[in-house]
Amino acid sequence: MSHEVTDVHPSLTPFNTPRMEQTTPLLEFQILDEADPPVGFQPDAIYLTLYSVRTGDIINGRDAVDIISSCDASGNVSFRFTSADLAVIEGQTMPGTNIQLRRALIRWTWGPAFQQTHEFEFAVIDHTKL
Numbered sequence: 001m002s003h004e005v006t007d008v009h010p011s012l013t014p015f016n017t018p019r020m021e022q023t024t025p026l027l028e029f030q031i032l033d034e035a036d037p038p039v040g041f042q043p044d045a046i047y048l049t050l051y052s053v054r055t056g057d058i059i060n061g062r063d064a065v066d067i068i069s070s071c072d073a074s075g076n077v078s079f080r081f082t083s084a085d086l087a088v089i090e091g092q093t094m095p096g097t098n099i100q101l102r103r104a105l106i107r108w109t110w111g112p113a114f115q116q117t118h119e120f121e122f123a124v125i126d127h128t129k130l
Contacts, residue, residue: 018099018123022083027120031075031108040075043068043108050085052092053101053121060084064107077106088126098129 019025031046032038050062062085070079085102092100101123109115 016120016122018125019086020125021086021088021127023086024083025081025086025122027077027079027081027104029077029106029118029120031071031077041110042071042073042075043110046071046077046106046108048079049105049107050081051103051105052089053103054092054094057089057092059089059102060087086124088124088128093126093129098126099123100126 030040031043032040045066046068047064048062048067049064050059051057052059060082067077067079071077088100094101101121104120104122105117106119107115107117
């Protein structure tokens with residue numbers, strides 16, 4: 001059985017909206033199975049990796065960080081980034097812009113050998129270049 005991720009609260013501001021540096025945005029989504037209609041579930045493990053789109057460098061040591069505590073029994077995940085996750089880093093700004101692109105790779109596992117991934121991409125605005 002495959003499991004996918006969907007937006008739980010479509011009325012909220014999409015996560016791909018640019019974020020000011022050093023803010024603490026909330027990432028919310030739901031993990032669903034393939035049933036018709038889909039049913040949310042809590043996987044065995046959920047990991048987050050945060051990295052720079054420009055260089056591939058890991059941001060703030062967030063490499064396969066366990067975030068299962070952010071997930072309820074219905075698969076609703078609510079994870080708050082820290083200000084260090086959205087800090088401006090030298091050499092990460094996209095040429096000719098005031099933004100640094102980040103990706104949050106979410107990987108979840110269930111059962112003996114199943115896993116799935118999803119990525120959220122977002123821009124961090126360097127306010128010193130406004």
